[in-house]
Amino acid sequence: MESNVWLIAAAWMALALLASLISIRVGISVALIEILIGVVAGNFLGVHSTPWIDFLATFGSGLLTFLAGAEIDPESLRRHLKPAAAIGTVSFLGPFLGAAAFARWVGGWEPHAAWIAGISLSTTSVAVVYAVMLETGLNRTELGKLILAACFITDFGTVLALGILFANFNAWLLLFVAVTAAVLWQLPRLTRLVIARVGHRVSEPEVKFIFLVLFLLGGLAKLARSEAVLPAYLVGLVIAGVFVRDRVLMERMRTIAFTMLTPFYFLKAGLYVSLPAVGTGALLIVAFLLLKMGTKIVGVWPLTHLFRFGRRDGLYTTLLMSTGLTFGTISALFGLSNHIIDQGQYTILVTVVIGSAVIPTLIAQHYFEPRLPQPVAKMAVPEAGVSSPVPES
Amino acid sequence: MMFRRILVGLDGSEGGRHALEMAADLATLCKAELLVVSIEEKLPAYAATVGEVEDEERHEHRYFRQIQHEARRLIEPRGIPLHMEVVPGHPALALARLASERDCDLIVLGHTGHSRLHHLFLGSTADRVVERAHCAVLVVR
Numbered sequence: 001m002e003s004n005v006w007l008i009a010a011a012w013m014a015l016a017l018l019a020s021l022i023s024i025r026v027g028i029s030v031a032l033i034e035i036l037i038g039v040v041a042g043n044f045l046g047v048h049s050t051p052w053i054d055f056l057a058t059f060g061s062g063l064l065t066f067l068a069g070a071e072i073d074p075e076s077l078r079r080h081l082k083p084a085a086a087i088g089t090v091s092f093l094g095p096f097l098g099a100a101a102f103a104r105w106v107g108g109w110e111p112h113a114a115w116i117a118g119i120s121l122s123t124t125s126v127a128v129v130y131a132v133m134l135e136t137g138l139n140r141t142e143l144g145k146l147i148l149a150a151c152f153i154t155d156f157g158t159v160l161a162l163g164i165l166f167a168n169f170n171a172w173l174l175l176f177v178a179v180t181a182a183v184l185w186q187l188p189r190l191t192r193l194v195i196a197r198v199g200h201r202v203s204e205p206e207v208k209f210i211f212l213v214l215f216l217l218g219g220l221a222k223l224a225r226s227e228a229v230l231p232a233y234l235v236g237l238v239i240a241g242v243f244v245r246d247r248v249l250m251e252r253m254r255t256i257a258f259t260m261l262t263p264f265y266f267l268k269a270g271l272y273v274s275l276p277a278v279g280t281g282a283l284l285i286v287a288f289l290l291l292k293m294g295t296k297i298v299g300v301w302p303l304t305h306l307f308r309f310g311r312r313d314g315l316y317t318t319l320l321m322s323t324g325l326t327f328g329t330i331s332a333l334f335g336l337s338n339h340i341i342d343q344g345q346y347t348i349l350v351t352v353v354i355g356s357a358v359i360p361t362l363i364a365q366h367y368f369e370p371r372l373p374q375p376v377a378k379m380a381v382p383e384a385g386v387s388s389p390v391p392e393s
Numbered sequence: 394m395m396f397r398r399i400l401v402g403l404d405g406s407e408g409g410r411h412a413l414e415m416a417a418d419l420a421t422l423c424k425a426e427l428l429v430v431s432i433e434e435k436l437p438a439y440a441a442t443v444g445e446v447e448d449e450e451r452h453e454h455r456y457f458r459q460i461q462h463e464a465r466r467l468i469e470p471r472g473i474p475l476h477m478e479v480v481p482g483h484p485a486l487a488l489a490r491l492a493s494e495r496d497c498d499l500i501v502l503g504h505t506g507h508s509r510l511h512h513l514f515l516g517s518t519a520d521r522v523v524e525r526a527h528c529a530v531l532v533v534r
Contacts, residue, residue, distance in 0.1 A: 023437065031441030064442060071443040127440040134436060134446060135482040254444045262441070326441045357439040 015041055016263035031266050038270020049268050057268040060261030061330045062214055065229040069236020070243045072152050080146040083307045087300055088153020091321045094299035095292045096122035102291055113345055116335035119161045120349045121292045123324035124154040128357055147317050158327045163230025173224040180217055180231050184238045191242050227334055269329045272336055277347035288352040293360055296322040312368055319364035328353030400428045400497040402488050405460045408503025412533045416501040417468050426474040429464055430491055431457035433481040485521030493527045500530045
């Protein structure tokens, strides 16, 4: 079994398939279910990773980061830049510094491990926020768009910290920065050119082109001892405008990611969570979770007042900005893979990250959901229409 | 009592179909308008990417458009003023909220509909609509 790649792949794909089926049944994201199944597989079934799974998982996390960058609405970000930058920056800095200080001075973690704690807990999950807002219709309002833009700024802070804090400041880093800057400058034009000239063929040249860019910049990041998610996020950001106009390309990238790559990443992320360590670290887990939410509240809530959010909208926004999932697990796994944190610390961080996806969302939805200004109808119902914004396909 | 505007929840289940038939009969009797609402309730919670949520919503939307298309074919020949909406959200909260916003004076629901696992622990959709609705609620068996 150990050397049989096919059987190992079959076992992992069986877990991924199981996660998909459970996800569809219970209405919880496949990513979270994959992490939880990974926890069970690692603790009870003796499943472990291999070098080729490590590569698929790493590529999966890079592609997830790329997709997260590409999902931004550039126009909305431009329109709300000032408040979004202020809220997003504070939303990143508060938990980043707070959790790092707490890990270092209260938890007694090594300095680099404390930075990983800060980065992992600084995140905001754009996807979690988006899903919640979709249910209330808030995603179509200016407030909703501002919140989403602020989440992107927070996540940008996270990937920037992950890419810079552990890098070697030497010639490789200079080369990485120079090449990344040049590529980002030309990438939107080049991507449009590739799509216009050879796009949407069965050999998928445009997908290969994007993968080539991600591999190249990821490789240079590795040489500089930086992290491949930084260029991946930046690449996503600069070609988000292309993706807005080319939904087919976006859907193909998602299909590749969710079928073949991200299951390996999320299963692996769960694999290293040690259940005994959850028990022994329970107090620290609760403390980190409260700290993450507390620092977000201290930082973001006053700003929501400054930008004239109502009390209820402000609390709702603050709680949504306390969520986290993808970048939190990516940061923690980066720390574990590079031996910056141990498995016990990894367990604590990933458990807090999962808790931060669920708990602030539940509180926000149950107690602070904004009341939308919709008309009380005198025949205000659209004739034979559907109110959902989803386009026909 | 005469009803002016009746909201009926349609989720593709047998209970939902019974509710639609009852609501249509009542609308004919009262010369009321009928608002047929489907709720996209299976959007993935705690998603990793925005795309995951968007894809799932598209899937749900296609499903409910089909369901509502069939409902329209059944109801339209009866000459009842008919409106249709598909909205994402928690079924009970969304139905109660829409009923209030659209000034409906009756909500009609099937007794058993499709429901997610965690709703088993929170009570049925009908129970929660009854708790929250501003108007009368009719649960059809």
